[in-house]
Amino acid sequence: MLKKVKFELRDQVLVVSAISALDYLDYVDYLNSLDKPEPVSENDTEQELNSKLNKITRNNLMAHTRLIAISLSYDSDKSVDDLQKELLTTWTQADIFRVLEAVQDVCEFPQADPSESTQEDGEQKNA
DSSP: OEEEEEEETTTTEEEEEEEOOHHHHHHHHHHHHOOOOOOOOOOOOHHHHHHHHHHHHHHHHHHHHEEEHHHHHHTTTSSSHHHHHHHHOOHHHHHHHHHHHHHHHTOOOOOOOOOGGGGOOOOOBBB
């Protein structure tokens, strides 16, 4: 049985669930289906850079809402696609990030250790 927790968002109680291994594989397939931006080049114009950054932002938002929709689908009659569309049209970005954190916690995804991104001298790695 998958772990479930109640989470309150804007006076509404949501039931977020851990996702099954099969649903996680479907989620990975979904991520791979997203249209990836071309790599950034030193010759890119400001407009090209902005376009690439916008595509990255869009992909992140789509990935986040997809994961939340999968988690919410265990306690809903709606499809994952319908839930994702509902999230994108009725939730703010701040709402998405709040619930995303709860979903990641219930799924027990590893959390990034802030100390892993800095070297001993305090400089960021791979910056």
